[in-house]
Amino acid sequence: MAFHVAPYTTRPNECFQNEAERTTETRTLFTLSCNLCLIIRWFVYNCQSGNGKILRILMFGHTHGAVLQETEGLGRFSQAEEYLAQAEWIIMKTPECSLGVRHQLHRNLGRLHAATENFEEALFHLANDVYYASEEFGLDSTVACGGYILMANIFFKQKKFDIAMSLCTEVANTWHSHLYRILDSHIQNYSSLHNAIDEAQQAEADRTLQCVLELEGQIPTRLPSLMAVACHALAMLWLLGDDFPKATEFGRRALTSSRLEPDCGLSESIQRLLKMSEAGGGLQATGMS
Known part of the structure; x- marks a missing residue:
């Protein structure tokens, strides 16, 4: 089963006063988006409790929602969501942002929403993840598999x-x-x-x-x-x-x-x-x- 979601639109050229302004802003935003995505990847992968449950939740979710309350450090989810929202806004405004960075952003957003059991939002972002990963690396690449397995886990929970x-x-x-x-x-x-x-x-x-x-x-x-x-x-x-x-x-x-x-x-x-x-x-x- 394939999921195809159109990529996000970016800021139109006419919003800039001149080409120099557009070039300066897009370069700045592109640098920010890449750096922020690297920070986010570190943050999401390294949010840990003493027994490492949070990492497993972020990677594949969990059958029992009660684990979310039991796991130490889950207050960081709200902070992660804030950072990811900022990254999403920056990337939406950056025409030159690579498909690979977009795929990483949406996968982390999908993980975050899956971990908090906001499944519809998670599926939306994971569909975007698969779309961008397939466009960037090819339909037969293993890169999209991470998005597919996260989606499978959500559908499994939904029976x-x-x-x-x-x-x-x-x-x-x-x-x-x-x-x-x-x-x-x-x-x-x-x-x-x-x-x-x-x-x-x-x-x-x-x-x-x-x-x-x-x-x-x-x-x-x-x-x-x-x-x-x-x-x-x-x-x-x-x-x-x-x-x-x-x-x-x-x-x-x-x-x-x-x-x-x-x-x-x-x-x-x-x-x-x-x-x-x-x-x-x-x-x-x-x-x-």
């Missing part, structure tokens, strides 16, 4: 399971394709899997795919095809990260799920991955050497 699982499927397929391309490239070139994926991307993929598994595990009717894709993606992720026991664990889960859904077409690829993980990542185990 709109079909929409939530549709978004989870999009996320799992996107990460699966991305990781498969990386792994296949290393296999074809007989190159080492060591450092094939950086730590930040590995952490993002793990969080997102684990959230897919968590949501799928709570729906009334299980989806083995989604489980197979998500577990296979996680197996590839940990194989690329040199964690062969984890790669084997998720590979076996993927194989079990794939056998419940014969049409998913992943069994052969999963079995090849299991040979690699059980051999410690050796390319000779693929049969391609």
Whole structure:
């Protein structure tokens, strides 16, 4: 399910007295918006309570709204909302502001509104997040997956399971394709899997795919095809990260799920991955050497 939201309009040129005034103001606003977005990203990611609950709420929300009252430091939400509102105003006035910065702003706004259970506003901003991320990085980029999984979590809370699982499927397929391309490239070139994926991307993929598994595990009717894709993606992720026991664990889960859904077409690829993980990542185990 795709969400398309038109981008915001910016201040028209005729509002400026001359081109020099326009250039000076837009440069200033652009610098402010970039700096403010960096501050906001730090603020939202680092609002912490003693047990770290606030970070999990901001990342993926929480099933029980009562946690919002129980978590220390949540008074900072109002401060975050104020900063984000200022950033939104600045960016709306800045024609040169990049789509990447806009996507980051709307994702943080979506996280904030999701954490305070203002779901309609959260979905609006997350739709903008996905729009700008797709425009900036491409439709097959994993960048938009963060917005999609946050939306899926909201729809799940609203008991709109079909929409939530549709978004989870999009996320799992996107990460699966991305990781498969990386792994296949290393296999074809007989190159080492060591450092094939950086730590930040590995952490993002793990969080997102684990959230897919968590949501799928709570729906009334299980989806083995989604489980197979998500577990296979996680197996590839940990194989690329040199964690062969984890790669084997998720590979076996993927194989079990794939056998419940014969049409998913992943069994052969999963079995090849299991040979690699059980051999410690050796390319000779693929049969391609």
